[in-house]
Amino acid sequence: MxxxxxxxxxxxxxxxxxxxxxxxxxxxxxxxxxxxxxxxxxxxxxxxxxxxxxxxxxxxxxxxxxxxxxxxxxxxFSGGFVVPDTGDLRGDLERYAFNLAKDLGDPDSLALIRATIGVAGAQGAAACLGERRQQLDAILEREEARGGRPPTLDHTTDAIIAPVYFRAVFTHLPLSPDWTRTLVARLLAD
Amino acid sequence: MxxxxxxxxxxxxxxxxxxxxxxxxxxxxxxxxxxxxxxxxxxxxxxxxxxxxxxxxxxxxxxxxxxxxxxxxxxxFSGGFVVPDTGDLRGDLERYAFNLAKDLGDPDSLALIRATIGVAGAQGAAACLGERRQQLDAILEREEARGGRPPTLDHTTDAIIAPVYFRAVFTHLPLSPDWTRTLVARLLAD
The missing domain is CATH 1.10.10.60 (Homeodomain-like)
Structure with missing residues (x-):
């Protein structure tokens, strides 16, 4: 395809x-x-x-x-999203979260997500995520290859992807760079 | 109303x-x-x-x-949701997260949320949240009144409400009691 x-x-x-x-x-x-x-x-x-x-x-x-x-x-939401490679986990996650927030902060993307969620059921929900989890997994695997001990994919999804999608779709709260950095800081402070 | x-x-x-x-x-x-x-x-x-x-x-x-x-x-999603009062913050948040996951795990509720997100724009998004943030705020304020130092409402929203809504709407991952307890444990471990 x-x-x-x-x-x-x-x-x-x-x-x-x-x-x-x-x-x-x-x-x-x-x-x-x-x-x-x-x-x-x-x-x-x-x-x-x-x-x-x-x-x-x-x-x-x-x-x-x-x-x-x-x-x-x-x-x-598939392709066209470069997986960051800054050399360390915090930098990669900060860049990932920043890019995700910028993408979902675009009103046209948000209108597409909302409409797809509304009429396309589970298939639509998967389409709205695209390759987000795979991209995050690539970042975590790279950290493991460096000898680090990254959080799990599920934990990272709950801590980074979920709040960004939730804020974009369900609230008027801003998807600011300060906020996405905070999400990463909380995750890595555990 | x-x-x-x-x-x-x-x-x-x-x-x-x-x-x-x-x-x-x-x-x-x-x-x-x-x-x-x-x-x-x-x-x-x-x-x-x-x-x-x-x-x-x-x-x-x-x-x-x-x-x-x-x-x-x-x-x-307004009314009909009792704010837990177990006597301590962890218990209240665990009960809150459990109830929220149970509520959004219901296929009829989920169909309603998806349809509303699809056609009702920002007004619909607010309706899907109902009084969730106010209820969480009540739990945090009670902890403060007890002399505790709870996390902020924004942090708690990112850590509890966001993952539950995200999982329900965008994924097939289960909203299990083990998982909601984990969300609370991560939040309070900070």
Whole structure:
């Protein structure tokens, strides 16, 4: 499955012929519609009209708005996120948390997450996480390879990923760099 | 605003005449429709038919599916949650985390949260939290009154509320009593 290869998936065309072009156009239509009007998720006919393709094409390929949103979100949150390698665990985690907070602090990303959670069930939830846990695991494994004793992946998920997603989705509290540094400091103080 | 006064809001009638009855019937219809078919949120005509009221009544009172879902969710997650008072901070937090995990572990509650996040924006997000932070604050203030030095509300939110909501909404990981006890142990070990 082709994934967005840039952290700014709104621009650029993708190789791969007509099928890849349709996918890119439909994905862009979904993102634009969600950015225009937060609120109820777009319907397939509205997405198709915006993308300039026939609704049947969208139904045949994705089946439902839920599957379409999960696909758009999955490609938005996979790839394009560089795993930091600063040379030590604290630096890596601080950079990771900063990047995550910056990503989820973007209103368009948040609108995509909210809409996907709303209609795409468990598949959508997994898409909203993308490769976040794997990326964190890579940081922890690197620390182990250095001879360190990092916290577990579950602990790190509870301490870093969970608060950032929770703050972004459920509150108005700011995702500030001071706060993400504090999350790391608490985790490593244990 | 009348709130659900029981932790099992699916049963029982509410006092207050026709207006309260309409609200109760519409709320119940929303909860039942979401329990029946997780996925796309119900439309107002479908809710009205299920509740046995005229669609115009629903539009006039709530305006949109988003506002309706925020109202249902707000009444589901406000009231009916007893703030634990075990005599010490650890016991109170363990009980609080256990109750929260149990509540969000219920598939019907989760379907309601997901749908509300999807269509009701910031208002919906606030409704999904209900009085959780105030309840936690009450526990922390009681500890201060006992002469203890509890962690801050923000720290406790990051350490307890965030992981429980995150696990429930974004993952398949279990919300087990062992895990919620671990969250409290990590917080109080700082």
């Amino acid at each position: 082709p994934a967005s290869t840039s952290s700014s998936p709104h621009t650029g065309s993708r190789p791969g012929g007509r099928s890849a072009r349709v996918r890119a156009d439909v994905h862009r239509a979904v993102r634009e519609l969600l950015a225009d009007e937060a609120g109820e998720p777009p319907t397939i006919p509205v997405v198709a009209a915006r993308a300039g393709v026939h609704p049947t094409t969208v139904y045949r390929r994705w089946g439902s708005v839920g599957e379409l949103l999960a696909d758009v979100t999955g490609s938005r | 009348p709130a659900s006064t029981s932790s099992s809001p699916h049963t029982g009638s509410r006092p207050g005449g026709r207006s309260a009855r309409v609200r109760a019937d519409v709320h119940r219809a929303v909860r039942e429709l979401l329990a029946d078919e997780a996925g796309e949120p119900p439309t107002i005509p479908v809710v009205a038919a299920r509740a046995g009221v005229h669609p115009t009544t629903v539009y006039r009172r709530w305006g949109s599916v988003g506002e309706l879902l925020a109202d249902v969710t707000g009444s589901r």
